[in-house]
Amino acid sequence: MSLYNDPIGHWVVVTVAIALLLFVVLTATAYTVWFERVALGRIQRRPGPNRVGPFGLLQLAADGIKLAFKESFVPAETDKLLFVIAPTIAVAAAFLSWAVIPIGLWYNVQYWIADVNIGVLLIFAFSSLNVYAIVIGGYASNNKYSLLGGLRSAAQLISYEMALGLSLVPTFMIVGSLRLRDIVEYTVHWGWYNGPIPLILLTPIGFVIYLMAAVAETNRAPFDLPEAEQELIGGFLTEYSGLKFVMFYLAEYINMITVSALAALLFFGGWYLWVIPPVIAFFIKIVLFLFLYIWLRGTFPRLRYDMLMRLGWKVLLPLAIANVIVTGIVLVATQG
Amino acid sequence: MADEKSSQPEHPTPLRGPREGVPAKPEGKHPGVAADVAALAGGLKTTLSEFFRPVVTTMYPEDKTVRSERYRGRHYLRRYDNGLERCIGCELCAAACPVGCILVIAAENSDENRVSPGERYAKTYEINMLRCIFCGYCEDACPVQAIVLGPEYELSDTSREKFIYTKEKLLEPMPPDVEARLRASAAHPSPLPDGERGTPK
Ligand code: SF4
Ligand code: SF4
Numbered sequence: 001m002s003l004y005n006d007p008i009g010h011w012v013v014v015t016v017a018i019a020l021l022l023f024v025v026l027t028a029t030a031y032t033v034w035f036e037r038v039a040l041g042r043i044q045r046r047p048g049p050n051r052v053g054p055f056g057l058l059q060l061a062a063d064g065i066k067l068a069f070k071e072s073f074v075p076a077e078t079d080k081l082l083f084v085i086a087p088t089i090a091v092a093a094a095f096l097s098w099a100v101i102p103i104g105l106w107y108n109v110q111y112w113i114a115d116v117n118i119g120v121l122l123i124f125a126f127s128s129l130n131v132y133a134i135v136i137g138g139y140a141s142n143n144k145y146s147l148l149g150g151l152r153s154a155a156q157l158i159s160y161e162m163a164l165g166l167s168l169v170p171t172f173m174i175v176g177s178l179r180l181r182d183i184v185e186y187t188v189h190w191g192w193y194n195g196p197i198p199l200i201l202l203t204p205i206g207f208v209i210y211l212m213a214a215v216a217e218t219n220r221a222p223f224d225l226p227e228a229e230q231e232l233i234g235g236f237l238t239e240y241s242g243l244k245f246v247m248f249y250l251a252e253y254i255n256m257i258t259v260s261a262l263a264a265l266l267f268f269g270g271w272y273l274w275v276i277p278p279v280i281a282f283f284i285k286i287v288l289f290l291f292l293y294i295w296l297r298g299t300f301p302r303l304r305y306d307m308l309m310r311l312g313w314k315v316l317l318p319l320a321i322a323n324v325i326v327t328g329i330v331l332v333a334t335q336g
Numbered sequence: 337m338a339d340e341k342s343s344q345p346e347h348p349t350p351l352r353g354p355r356e357g358v359p360a361k362p363e364g365k366h367p368g369v370a371a372d373v374a375a376l377a378g379g380l381k382t383t384l385s386e387f388f389r390p391v392v393t394t395m396y397p398e399d400k401t402v403r404s405e406r407y408r409g410r411h412y413l414r415r416y417d418n419g420l421e422r423c424i425g426c427e428l429c430a431a432a433c434p435v436g437c438i439l440v441i442a443a444e445n446s447d448e449n450r451v452s453p454g455e456r457y458a459k460t461y462e463i464n465m466l467r468c469i470f471c472g473y474c475e476d477a478c479p480v481q482a483i484v485l486g487p488e489y490e491l492s493d494t495s496r497e498k499f500i501y502t503k504e505k506l507l508e509p510m511p512p513d514v515e516a517r518l519r520a521s522a523a524h525p526s527p528l529p530d531g532e533r534g535t536p537k
Contacts, residue, residue, distance in 0.1 A: 043383045047391045299383040300376070 029253045030060040043298035070242035078142040086137030087247035093129035094254035102181045104271025104278035119180040131157045138236035149235025159312035160216035166320035167209035170327035184270035198269040205323045207267045214259040222300035260289035405520040408470045410488040413506040422482035424454035432477030437467035461503040486514040
């Protein structure tokens, strides 16, 4: 702790922590891609990547090298600066979220870079930055498919952000804090039971809304309209290749891990799972959520655009508002 | 073309209105949320059960699928049992080839230099495998069954030049499965009418 109070020591600690987290998140992303490809393959009764390294585990390294050596292509008559900035924003925003996500390492040891008291709000702020990445990328590509993809994405993200935010409000009302660590460590005293509980027991509807809105937020199937291949070629990704494409791709998968981690933290008690060591428990929960997302992608066809908007505005948003009101009433009734 | 045009309506169909052509809502009660969720759950169950079933991929190149016994692959030039080449340089195969990828340059046989039993033989015989579509017309056209297709299909190589199969390459000893393929093909003759085949009656 004295190291933390010393200004130089503080920066050293933070820098090392950031470097470590970057490494962990990047590795995790690579293996999420591998996991997705294998799981999707199995759903379609294919083996998935299995050539490079044992079980194809090095496939991502091979793909990365291939993409890094690709020509860095910029379409003619585009705004080169914006074209490069867009993927940068995407990847930076995706990484920034991890600054405030605490990771339980051992029973009383947690790891975080910034323990801010508005953690969840910050994550929402960062994830909204993604809209800029996609809209700017679509605009800068000088391609009508990209532009349409970007516009769609803006509309989609804005509509679902509301439902996503509101779905978590009951959680904050119950816990009384926006700090992720407080939410995880929320304890109840129910008769003989004293301790943390998975908050999904108290906010099941919020969880369902969160789950759907989070899929839409991360632009993943069945809500992956911005890059709808059949209608929009690759959407905002059409003109991107090589390393700039990698950055968008990376951002998508980091966001996927982020929403999985958030789901685990906000609804399933984070790193608490019976006697299982916290870091393993946290890992298991994230992997289960990742699998859920992959499973959804492997099962459902993409929604039509008007269906997506209808679901967001006419179903999820009213449901989320009702959920907030009902939770408020119940809270007042029980706690006075 | 002209007839087709006149049968078209005078005016192009106007653009559809916002609700035109949209199918009417199905009659009866809407299935409801519970039924919708059950349908989604059904889909999830299907994919999850597929997840636990064995994969069906053939692990090429370790495993290979069974070829048809009449599969047409790489060409071979055949010899007679006494070692003479069958090809008499007649160029019928080159004429029959729909993509024109066979080059035959014939030369006269002489008593000192006898390559084939006929008057002439193929001095140069080349097939451009990059253009070949493996239709087998050359095999059908050949009067002496000199050029035949074998069943090999793994022909990848590292340069375009290597895909020009020269006479030396085509005369390589045939693997036994070529004979098997020829017998199978003989049982199912080409669908071409006899008049269009090079085989003399
Ligand atoms: S198989 Fe067909 S395309 Fe190929 S060389 Fe023979 S005739 Fe030409
Ligand atoms: S048709 Fe037969 S004999 Fe004639 S040139 Fe071709 S391979 Fe030789």
